[in-house]
Amino acid sequence: xxxxxxxxxILGVTEAYKRDxxxxxxxxxxxxxxxxxxxxYMLEVVKKAERIMIxxxxxxxYLPIEGLADFNKATAELLLGKDNAAIREGRVTTLxxxxxxxxxxVGAAFIGKFLPGRxxxxxxxxxxxxxxxxADAGVEWKEYRYFDKATIGLDFEGMTADLEAAPDGxxxxxxxxxHNPTGxxxxxxxxxxxxxxxxxxxxxxxxxxxxxxxxxxSLDDDAWAPRFFANRGIEIMVAQSYxxxxxxxxxxxxxxxxxxxxxxxxxxxxxxxxxxARALYSNPPVHGARIASTVISRPELFAEWNTEMDExxxxxKSVRQLLYDELTKLEPxxxxxxxxxxxxxxxxxxxxxxxxxxxxxxxxxLPCCNVENMTQKHHVYMTKDGRISLAxxxxxxxxxxxxAIVDSFKV
Amino acid sequence: xxxxxxxxxxxxxxxxxxxILGIAEAYKKSxxxxxxxxxxxxxxxxxxxxLVLxxxxxxxxxxxxxxxxxYLPITGxxxxxxxxxxxxxxxxxSVIRENCNATVxxxxxxxxxxVGAEFLARHxxxxxxxxxxxxxxxxxxxxPLAGVADVRAxxxxxPSSRGLDYEGMLEDLRKAPEGSxxxxxxxxHNPTGxxxxxxxxxxxxxxxxxxxxxxxxxxxxxxxxxxDLERDAxAIRMFADEGMEMLLAQSYAKNMGLYGERVGALTVxxxxxxxxxxxxxxxxxxxxxxxxxxxxxxxxxxxxVLQDPELYALWRKxxxxxxxxxxxxxxxxxxxxxRAGAPGKxxxxxxxxxxxxxxxxxxxxxxxxxxxxxxxxxxxxxxxxxxxxxxxxRYLAEGIADAIRACP
Numbered sequence: 001x002x003x004x005x006x007x008x009x010i011l012g013v014t015e016a017y018k019r020d021x022x023x024x025x026x027x028x029x030x031x032x033x034x035x036x037x038x039x040x041y042m043l044e045v046v047k048k049a050e051r052i053m054i055x056x057x058x059x060x061x062y063l064p065i066e067g068l069a070d071f072n073k074a075t076a077e078l079l080l081g082k083d084n085a086a087i088r089e090g091r092v093t094t095l096x097x098x099x100x101x102x103x104x105x106v107g108a109a110f111i112g113k114f115l116p117g118r119x120x121x122x123x124x125x126x127x128x129x130x131x132x133x134x135a136d137a138g139v140e141w142k143e144y145r146y147f148d149k150a151t152i153g154l155d156f157e158g159m160t161a162d163l164e165a166a167p168d169g170x171x172x173x174x175x176x177x178x179h180n181p182t183g184x185x186x187x188x189x190x191x192x193x194x195x196x197x198x199x200x201x202x203x204x205x206x207x208x209x210x211x212x213x214x215x216x217x218s219l220d221d222d223a224w225a226p227r228f229f230a231n232r233g234i235e236i237m238v239a240q241s242y243x244x245x246x247x248x249x250x251x252x253x254x255x256x257x258x259x260x261x262x263x264x265x266x267x268x269x270x271x272x273x274x275x276x277a278r279a280l281y282s283n284p285p286v287h288g289a290r291i292a293s294t295v296i297s298r299p300e301l302f303a304e305w306n307t308e309m310d311e312x313x314x315x316x317k318s319v320r321q322l323l324y325d326e327l328t329k330l331e332p333x334x335x336x337x338x339x340x341x342x343x344x345x346x347x348x349x350x351x352x353x354x355x356x357x358x359x360x361x362x363x364x365x366l367p368c369c370n371v372e373n374m375t376q377k378h379h380v381y382m383t384k385d386g387r388i389s390l391a392x393x394x395x396x397x398x399x400x401x402x403x404a405i406v407d408s409f410k411v
Numbered sequence: 412x413x414x415x416x417x418x419x420x421x422x423x424x425x426x427x428x429x430x431i432l433g434i435a436e437a438y439k440k441s442x443x444x445x446x447x448x449x450x451x452x453x454x455x456x457x458x459x460x461x462l463v464l465x466x467x468x469x470x471x472x473x474x475x476x477x478x479x480x481x482y483l484p485i486t487g488x489x490x491x492x493x494x495x496x497x498x499x500x501x502x503x504x505s506v507i508r509e510n511c512n513a514t515v516x517x518x519x520x521x522x523x524x525x526v527g528a529e530f531l532a533r534h535x536x537x538x539x540x541x542x543x544x545x546x547x548x549x550x551x552x553x554x555p556l557a558g559v560a561d562v563r564a565x566x567x568x569x570p571s572s573r574g575l576d577y578e579g580m581l582e583d584l585r586k587a588p589e590g591s592x593x594x595x596x597x598x599x600h601n602p603t604g605x606x607x608x609x610x611x612x613x614x615x616x617x618x619x620x621x622x623x624x625x626x627x628x629x630x631x632x633x634x635x636x637x638x639d640l641e642r643d644a645x646a647i648r649m650f651a652d653e654g655m656e657m658l659l660a661q662s663y664a665k666n667m668g669l670y671g672e673r674v675g676a677l678t679v680x681x682x683x684x685x686x687x688x689x690x691x692x693x694x695x696x697x698x699x700x701x702x703x704x705x706x707x708x709x710x711x712x713x714x715x716v717l718q719d720p721e722l723y724a725l726w727r728k729x730x731x732x733x734x735x736x737x738x739x740x741x742x743x744x745x746x747x748x749x750r751a752g753a754p755g756k757x758x759x760x761x762x763x764x765x766x767x768x769x770x771x772x773x774x775x776x777x778x779x780x781x782x783x784x785x786x787x788x789x790x791x792x793x794x795x796x797x798x799x800x801x802x803x804x805r806y807l808a809e810g811i812a813d814a815i816r817a818c819p
Binding site: 114 | 425428552697
């Protein structure tokens with residue numbers, strides 16, 4: 001090894017932010033929710049759940065390979081709805097795994113082993129780690145058009161054309177809601193067309209659901225897309241994460257789900273993903289799953305969770321509105337409506353991704369690199385693809401951010 | 412329903428049950444009141460109950476009182492990594508003093524092995540791993556799945572003595588390709604309970620140096636085997652003191668009873684600090700697409716226990732308590748086997764060490780023991796001593812005696 005690899009494109013942003021000594025610095029890098037005071041937020045229901053758990057003095061025995069049964073039942077129902085036919089018919093397989101990443105990895109390894117030779121299609125752009133996950137699992141990936149730079153919205157024609165052109169039976173990774181990094185989601189009508197396409201082509205939709213409840217504040221609304229596909233009888237895979245919506249980031253709580261044609265397939269698939277999980281980490285961590293299960297299964301905690309989620313989603317929505325107002329005030333000639341059209345934690349501002357090969361602050365002085373301008377001149381830390389995390393933005397700092405954005409677009 | 416008749420997954424076959432965890436499932440299904448679970452390696456008290464150590468309970472209280480669920484760095488809690496390395500290599504280890512170690516938090520022993528194996532498959536030119544025969548079954552899966560495709564067995568267990576086949580082991584090691592990855596159980600070999608003596612470790616070290624092997628220690632029982640943390644790290648430290656570059660997978664599942672919290676660490680010992688730093692950056696690239704960053708709770712507990720002098724002392728005491736109970740069971744089972752007149756020699760029961768014992772029972776004998784006596788254990792004849800108590804030692808001894816007579 002002649003050289004160390006560059007820092008992780010997302011997690012490395014926080015590392016750089018920490019090193020910055022400017023009082024004006026703003027971390028809009030990693031997607032962890034922050035309060036108006038820009039502090040981490042620990043959900044009340046999580047504190048209560050942990051207390052309940054500590055008081056009941058649960059043991060720390062190994063979970064089964066597939067994870068905590070109560071959690072698996074709760075998470076499948078949360079995703080698909082309590083009275084979902086597929087669950088009732090035993091056609092849903094759920095395996096607790098290590099948050100979104102781990103669930104995607106198990107799913108990817110399954111694809112690599114049981115659907116060999118098939119290509120996975122990822123949106124352009126997508127969460128950076130998607131590419132690495134599939135690559136490390138030995139699965140080929142390609143991209144489908146997604147973000148339209150001109151409208152700062154969805155390139156629906158491009159997306160459907162690319163998925164249409166893909167070989168039958170390809171895997172399409174779809175963001176369940178609050179697309180990361182763009183914040184641009186298909187409309188329900190567009191989802192319908194995508195479902196038609198997948199059915200016609202025999203594609204396997206693989207939903208990445210990392211923001212259920214966190215995007216709109218409503219768990220049900222945010223699960224609309226995967227439910228729609230499942231209720232249409234389309235076989236799907238779904239990776240879930242409780243990092244954001246339950247604020248359980250570090251406890252690595254998530255699940256990989258399969259909604260299948262029949263119960264027999266569900267059993268067989270479970271037996272195979274268990275083998276995959278066994279060779280990766282044996283069985284999943286118990287603590288976070290117990291917290292999630294406790295919160296979901298107790299009506300008073302569940303209700304309180306919904307309220308807290310509504311507040312988090314609400315703060316992000318209001319900060320989007322504020323940013324829109326500030327940007328429009330500073331630069332009324334430009335259309336900033338994408339800020340409030342987009343949804344969720346992230347926004348693709350349309351600022352140019354950095355062109356240089358290595359990411360070393362201070363090295364690049366090209367005028368096209370306006371992300372660099374954001375960081376070097378304004379101490380606003382964001383990922384090099386132009387993504388900002390609204391979750392890291394306070395109302396207090398919004399005017400400064402608006403000024404930085406307007407300035408950087410001039411660069 | 413979907414475009415493909417029978418769905419996209421109709422070709423997926425039912426996978427075989429896990430050889431170890433499958434036993435627990437079978438045990439659970441049994442309704443016989445006499446059933447005995449000697450399968451999976453989790454400690455049980457004399458009353459047959461799982462145990463959460465007092466030191467852990469206290470640490471847990473402290474962790475929950477100061478809650479923090481923010482993402483850890485990719486490599487985990489830095490203090491955890493430093494403390495884990497110190498625990499394994501010793502306070503005054505040159506490895507640590509010279510920062511030659513890249514230590515990352517991972518998902519217990521399995522996760523540490525997997526990250527290590529993936530790293531080696533990418534950055535180590537020799538894709539051969541040498542595993543003892545027998546070994547924990549997952550070793551055979553983890554390495555090839557990670558890309559270390561050439562898996563070779565070296566002789567280890569000698570059925571005739573139920574001890575170490577030292578000559579056979581060295582012979583097989585000498586025949587192996589130069590530079591092979593050499594997997595070694597740091598102590599309390601799983602499943603046999605047979606460990607090399609100090610002299611034999613020296614002999615293994617010599618061959619490892621001769622053949623330029625890359626040792627990869629699997630340390631899942633430090634402190635749990637003999638009751639003494641330093642003693643159980645002897646082999647690791649012997650190799651490290653020789654300046655060997657090596658890998659180490661550590662687990663806190665058994666010695667801190669943190670099983671389900673999935674707490675462990677992978678260490679790569681490199682020639683110098685600069686290399687270790689580059690190695691760490693590469694380990695991060697393995698981890699990020701696997702699980703992004705490790706779970707916090709269990710590691711936070713470990714940090715508390717290792718950092719707080721009172722908790723640390725309490726832990727050492729409880730660790731010795733567990734090891735003593737297991738050794739007590741070994742002695743008792745040995746006596747009961749004599750009493751039951753079980754055919755054959757049984758001294759290996761007390762000579763072997765750690766949670767497991769390789770009884771020497773054959774597959775038909777094990778199946779008989781399960782069917783007639785409702786004793787659940789793995790088909791290779793391995794029993795978990797931790798699953799025994801005073802009463803069940805006698806029951807098991809009688810069952811074994813019966814099984815050997817019934818299936819000679």
